[in-house]
Amino acid sequence: MNVEKILAIAGKPGLFELKIQTRSGFLAESLSDGKKITVGLRSNVSLLSEISMYTYSEEKPLVDIMRAIAIKENEGPTSVSHKEDNTKLMAYFQEILPDYDADRVYASDIKKVLNWYNILQAKGMVSKEEPNLINAEEVKEQVVEEIKLSKSSKTKK
Template sequence: MDYSDIASVSGKGGLFKIVKPTRTGVILESLDDKKQKLVASATQRISVLSDISIYTTDQEGSTPLAEVFKKIYQEFNDDLGVTSTSSPDELKAFLKHIIPDYDPQRVYVSDIKKVINWYGALIENAPEILSAEDKEEKEDTKKD
């Protein structure tokens, strides 16, 4: 499983594994222990994690969410020190630590809360995604 297999559905909490497409939408399964199935139609807003980025002020203009999660995993593993209920200033400081050039004008506190919640869901229900990337990077540095 990778970031292109996991989606967020607008109006639904949590993350969902993409099971398979249908004629009128896609079948999703919640990542949590409940494994609830959901058929999302074309009218619902579905965002695949591999397509989501965080706005930055650098020349590229954004950082892919996969890179953000990789940085968080390398530095904090499963103990972030903040939660989605932390104060807005703490949340902004946390993201500033991870992405020093994030754009505070376009990245809202609610976005940072989603990143923290999604990271927690991945650590709890799909840690292989985060650890697989870390292993790949270590193997690449050994080859150089």
């Protein structure tokens, strides 16, 4: 599963793929409709590879949770819609991640994860296989460095 360049942007529905860096931010393409948008440096953006969820023992990376869903669903769409009632969502998530911290993981978080999984699954981006962590770290460092360079060049002007 390659989600290193997949973004969640606050205030924008769905997921986006990071395309290129611009002077004022970067260009992202929507995974749902393919429209390209520019995202400023002040926008609240999260890389999916950096998101994790609380368990009673540790924080579990979102990539591992997505892989667990892919294993349960045989790389197909989830059997539970993200629009189901909270009890069904929590019961489903309990099957995926038995030790998730129910006090700190809200139903809205579970809805996002299931919705994101279905978006990625529709694009053929989910997998039962282990991610290549070295590659993920390299991409993360590259994206962070690009953002830092963009911010520093903007402040020099």
